[in-house]
Amino acid sequence: MTRRDIDEALAAELAAGASQTEAARRLGVSARTVRRRLEESSFQARVRALRAARVQQIADRLGGAATAAVATLERLLSAGSESVQLGAARALLDAALGWRQAGELEERIAAVETALAQPPTSIGPALAQPPTSIGPAPAHRQAVAS
Secondary structure: OHHHHHHHHHHHHHHOOOOOOHHHHHHHHHHHHHHHHOOOOHHHHHHHHHHHHHHHHHHHHHHHHHHOOOOOOOOOOOOOOOOHHHHHHHHHHHHHHHHHHHHHHHHHHHHHHHHHOOOHHHHHHHHHHOOOOOOOOHHHHHHHHH
């Protein structure tokens, strides 16, 4: 195996959750080699990319399974047992709330990321420049503090 092949296999092992020691043993390299690779920013980026791809694959599978799970819960809403109906209703409501909260959180994070991507001067002159000195509070604030 070439160094490139070993590095790719090592990145895949680490992205899949193997410890540094496990990855080294599986690939027949030293633990020191693994540590040296992890010091390289390009190798770190590769591990992150592989991990992100793996997480996306899992999310895609969960999304597909969620459709089947919802269909099952909907069917159980008509079950003969009221306790089964109640359990299905609770599960559906919990899932709906969770999805809604996740969607709202995703929107909020996107808004924060957009705001952070803007140049600092776009947030206003008062916040763009650090204060030059710390003095007494403005008169309108002194009156409130008294």
